[in-house]
Amino acid sequence: METVLTQKIKNIIFDYGNVIFEIDFKKAQNALLQLGIANIQEFFAHKSHNNLFNDFETAAISPAEFRSGIRRAAENENLSDQEIDAAWNSLLIGIPPGVHDVLLRVKEKYRTFLLSNTNETHYNYILDYLKREFSMSDNSDLFERAYYSQQMFLRKPDVAIFEQVIRENKLDPAETLFIDDSPQHIEGAKLAGLNTLLMTRHPRELEQVLIENNLL
Known part of the structure; x- marks a missing residue:
């Protein structure tokens, strides 16, 4: 992502797997x-x-x-x-130390959202994991709103799933950044007019990636 774009970013939509939660x-x-x-x-x-x-x-x-x-x-x-x-x-490994703190810092500066392709089995496992490891009932405290594909009956990279998030939260795509580790999902986001950032590093490096892109 070009550095100049960070000047107009007001909203960030995060993927979950291998951006926040490590999967293998x-x-x-x-x-x-x-x-x-x-x-x-x-x-x-x-x-x-x-x-x-x-x-x-x-x-x-x-x-x-x-x-x-x-x-x-x-x-x-x-x-x-x-x-x-x-x-x-x-394939569900877990959340590296400190990542939740990073997300809370990001939330103070931007409107933040979660958009994850998942399924009922993984979703239930993750809720149990969050309760067990972090005493959290879900991800609602980390984001303004969390979206999960199996609850939307849509999945990335379908442009409709991005458009729904944009529409329901009255987001300006030009002021919104989408971060994901899958190139095909990035392409879907671009079709919806979103700025994009491909995550190519381990979730434990999320803070560094945000700093390097002048987002934190």
Whole structure:
């Protein structure tokens, strides 16, 4: 992002995974491989994956239907719900120390929002994690508003999901920055007129990334 743009930024929309909350796609790939899914690079990867995951992230299918899809892909109807959930949740690592404090500092300077592609299984896991590790009920204290794909029935990079956030909060796209670690999501945000910043570093470096871009 050009430094000059920071002069007009008033709002920041954050992605969650690998911007705030560390996730590890390889761990999930390995776990799914252990369940018996052979073509794992085609089935589940960072930049592309089976439509089963898109459907789950937009609540087009239920957790039970998602698990059935995993069983079909693994060609193993004997996989338990617990085995599937454990494999699916294995990519969720956690929030590095200090990141929540950084977000609170950012919130003092900008209107801030969360926009995450997620699903019911991961969402419930994260709520439990936040309660267990930080005594937080959810992310509502960190942002003006938090948006989750499965509650919106939309997912990034669909331009409609960005337009909904813009519309509901009366944001000026020219004054709004979107931060995400996925290039394809960045492209969707650009179509909605947003300024964008691709996160290419570990979430523990979020503060440094914001400082280097003259946002903090």
